[in-house]
Amino acid sequence: MLHCSMSMLSVSARLGLDDVLGDLQHARRTGDLGRLALLAYCEVRRWARQVGEQELAQHSLALLTDNPHATRSEFLHRVDDLIGELEGVRDRLTSQPHSRAGRSDVPSTPCDL
Secondary structure (H helix, E strand, C coil), X not given: CCECCCCHHHHHHHHHHHHHHHHHHHHHHHCCHHHHHHXXXXXXXXXXXXXXXXXHHHHHHHHHHCCCXXXXXXXXXXXXXXXXXXXXXXXXXXXXXXXXXXXXXXXXXXXXX
């Protein structure tokens, strides 16, 4: 059960990140270059902008618009870098405290959703 001490934006951001990251990892495992390009350009950038991760949004844009990739392996290497960045953001989001215990202005009762 969700409690009032967890913000819905935070939960929504984490779930969205898990979805995007899972899709990227699956496309990477299967070698689906078109899907990787679509996810990197559209989904990663959209998610990053929504949560204020502007540097990540720029990196996902640059992956496809800056320079053409000479080889398939070069493109996959840059996708791996993007996946690593997303995993770093996920680690940062999950290490943030979930509780606001000790704050008098936050009720400790569950939310009525």
